[in-house]
Amino acid sequence: MKKAVLVLLPLLLIGAVFAEDAGGAVKSMNMEITINSDLTVTQTLNIEVANTRTMKTSYIYIFLSDTPSNLQIIDENNTVLNYTSFVANNIYTIRLLDEIMPNSSKNYILKYNNEGIVQKFDNNYIFSYSFTSYYELEDFTIRLILPKGFGITLKEGNTVSPPTSRLFSDGQQVMIEWTEQVDYLETKTYLVFFERIALITYSIGLLFLTGLTCFMLGVTAAYFVLKRRRKDIVTMALTADEKKVVDYVLEKGSNVYQNDAGKALDFSKPKLSKIVHNLEDKNIIKLTPSGRKNTITINKEIL
Missing domain, CATH: 1.10.10.10 (Winged helix-like DNA-binding domain superfamily/Winged helix DNA-binding domain)
Known part of the structure; x- marks a missing residue:
């Protein structure tokens, strides 16, 4: 199971290792995970980094426990930023070259491909993802976007865990959203069973999804109820x-x-x-x- 860890630490925490002018602290973060039509995964992290020090920062360290592929970092002006990276203690470390003036903040977007968090079981699929935080996040939001033509599977018990904060659609794709507080060093695990659905039932399901509750979505005829190897699947999360x-x-x-x-x-x-x-x-x-x-x-x- 893949687990993503994103850390931006003040110089005070990493000064013993890095003696250069690094700084910045995460003020907020949101995550969007898009499962593409070929079932590959594109992950986007939107972060706000604040510099509360009296001097500007020259760069910021970002840590990921995943090893991202095709990583791209973009600032709030839509400029692609330069960075270097290395792996230490199995942590993918990014050294982002950018300046943040004193008592100000900047927004960044990290885009990359992630592997191993979507797996196939029979004719159906399971999304299983764990995220560990190294800081306090009051309103951490993660949004999962299913591919067009796919919907949430019905089965005994939960098919979405933890309970979703919001379940909706843009008319083309089903979206699942969680918003919650994440404590320092806390690990959050997200699990969704999903499957390909017929075109006619897919359209009906989207109509129900747009204006009805999650319960009504669950009972719509748009989804198939299939047996699962329950323990093998559930314990993945x-x-x-x-x-x-x-x-x-x-x-x-x-x-x-x-x-x-x-x-x-x-x-x-x-x-x-x-x-x-x-x-x-x-x-x-x-x-x-x-x-x-x-x-x-x-x-x-x-x-």
Whole structure:
């Protein structure tokens, strides 16, 4: 599973490594992921970088855990910028050559191709993507654009995870949007089941999508209900630690106390609490209070 990490750090954080005049801090960021008709992926990052220092910056460091192909960086004047890059500790590092004046900010667009986040299962497809943040983002927005002629798949349980903030269409393509707060070092995972649909039902689906709720979209005849290899698909959207919890509960075959899972997996209480609540948000497990303890149960509609 591919995971993108974008970091722009002040000189204070990287001064031990770089003694030059680097600076800038991310003020906001939005992401758009377009799945093309040939199922390749084009990714666009829109970022605003602020310079709060008393001197101008000469360049900015950008870090990606993906190794982007055909990377292009454009400023707010639509000028293609020069950059150099290298890989350190498996992180693709970009040194962007640009100046930001003191107490001001600039907007940048990063465009590149991303591989491995769309996979085919039988006659259908799964989008599975993880993003890790190295800074606080109050309103991080990620938009997924499906290819023309494709729609969200119906199946038991969730076909879009986490729950979408907005589901809409421009009359040609289905778009899925999430807006949420992302904390420092937090990883977000996004999962969408989608499939090719017939032309006549595709048109009907777009009409429903434009003006109706996600529930009505789900029940429209535009989509096919097909069996899935559920566990193989769903677990693709889980982190390594989330998989450990799920596998442990499945192995026990019944309700598991949260404290027992933490001891068996050697997870601290805060760490396990965050993991199980993420799994609950993804509708993978059900968390039920039992006295002073919580009981973890696998959602059998999903796995």
